[in-house]
Amino acid sequence: xxxxxxxxxxxxxxxxxxxxxxxxxGGLVLIALLDGTLRFSSLRRRIGGVSERMLTQSLRLLxxxxxxxxxxxxxxxxxVDYRLSPMGRDVAEKVxxxxxxxEGNLDKIMEFREAxxxxxxxxD
Amino acid sequence: xxxxxxxxxxxxxxxxxxxxxxxxxGGLVLIALLDGTLRFSSLRRRIGGVSERMLTQSLRLLxxxxxxxxxxxxxxxxxVDYRLSPMGRDVAEKVxxxxxxxEGNLDKIMEFREAxxxxxxxxD
Numbered sequence: 001x002x003x004x005x006x007x008x009x010x011x012x013x014x015x016x017x018x019x020x021x022x023x024x025x026g027g028l029v030l031i032a033l034l035d036g037t038l039r040f041s042s043l044r045r046r047i048g049g050v051s052e053r054m055l056t057q058s059l060r061l062l063x064x065x066x067x068x069x070x071x072x073x074x075x076x077x078x079x080v081d082y083r084l085s086p087m088g089r090d091v092a093e094k095v096x097x098x099x100x101x102x103e104g105n106l107d108k109i110m111e112f113r114e115a116x117x118x119x120x121x122x123x124d
Numbered sequence: 125x126x127x128x129x130x131x132x133x134x135x136x137x138x139x140x141x142x143x144x145x146x147x148x149x150g151g152l153v154l155i156a157l158l159d160g161t162l163r164f165s166s167l168r169r170r171i172g173g174v175s176e177r178m179l180t181q182s183l184r185l186l187x188x189x190x191x192x193x194x195x196x197x198x199x200x201x202x203x204v205d206y207r208l209s210p211m212g213r214d215v216a217e218k219v220x221x222x223x224x225x226x227e228g229n230l231d232k233i234m235e236f237r238e239a240x241x242x243x244x245x246x247x248d
Contacts, residue, residue, distance in 0.1 A: 005227035008152060010173030013234055014227045015152075021226065022146030028132060028139075049134030066236030087229050094222035101218045102145065103129035103138045105211050110137055112190030 017065055021091055025050050025058040030084070030092035031099060033068060037083040067091055141189055145215055149174050149182040154208070154216035155223060157192060161207040191215055 005014045020026050025047065032038065032046045044055050059082060062068045067088035073079040084092055102109070129138045144150050149171065156162065156170040168179050183206060186192045191212035197203040208216055226233070 005230045007223045007227065008156060008171055012227075012230075014223065014230050017226050017230070017233055018151065018223055019148065021222070022151060024143065027142065027146060032132060047132055064237055064240050065233050067233075087232060090229065091222070091225055094218070094225045098145070098215070098218035098222055099131045099138065099142055101215055102141050103131065103136075105214065106129045106136075106138050106141070108211060109141055109189050109191075113188055116188050 020058075020061045020065055021067070021095060023058065023061070025054050026062060027095045027099070029055070029058050029062060030067065030088065030095050033082060033084045034089070034092050034096060037071075037081050039079065039081055043082060062088070144182075144185045144189055145191070145219060147182060147185070149178050150186060151219045151223070153179070153182050153186060154191065154212065154219050157206060157208045158213070158216050158220060161195075161205050163203065163205055167206060186212070 006012050007014045007018050009015075021030065028047045028050070029043065032043055035046075038046065040055070040059075043059075044050060044052065047055070050058075059068065059070070063070050066085055069083050069085050069088075071081040071083065073081070130136050131139045131142055133139075145154065152171045152174070153167065156167055159170075162170065164179070164183075167183075168174060168176065171179070174182075183192065183194070187194050190209055193207050193209050193212075195205040195207065197205070
């Protein structure tokens with residue numbers, strides 16, 4: 001019997017990877033790296049609001065999954081670059097398509113949220 | 125000046141919606157509903173491992189964003205259906221494309237993770 005990956009199955013490893021890729025910062029890291037190789041500090045500037053700790057953690061998870069590559073240059077002071085692996089680029093493009101879909105629908109979503117909030121206020 | 129949505133900007137509302145859509149269960153709810161309208165109990169069975177509480181919470185967030193519709197039938201006992209809104213379907217298709225990309229690369233990702241774990245063990 002062949003095993004077919006399925007994120008709806010809780011025992012499928014794809015769900016773990018989906019969680020990394022769509023974690024609070026993981027998806028934004030992938031999107032930011034679509035622009036090209038970046039140093040830690042530039043990556044951090046590019047992603048509004050991310051802390052050094054959270055960025056380090058997200059990078060480590062994505063590196064372990066083989067989605068991003070860490071390149072440590074043997075220089076003083078240390079210089080570390082991050083870039084997408086070919087597989088990471090595939091995944092990042094799908095995350096970007098999702099983000100753009102939400103960005104494109106944002107006006108409608110915000111109208112909806114406001115109408116809902118008003119309805120809830122009236123109901124009180 | 126026109127406001128252009130950008131998930132990399134921490135003050136953009138799109139990031140909040142992206143968080144709902146990619147929350148631990150939010151994305152799986154959207155994928156499950158791509159099959160069609162479902163009752164709460166069927167939806168719960170479809171998504172392995174989700175608790176009643178987490179499913180309720182995820183449905184409420186996605187409903188507030190206008191991505192899913194809750195249809196309460198006026199019958200006894202109560203019967204509530206959930207389905208994607210047209211906008212929700214757009215978003216759900218992007219989440220599915222992302223999940224399928226990960227499912228398709230899962231063998232490679234798992235090999236990578238195992239090689240990394242072995243490397244770490246050797247280095248100890």
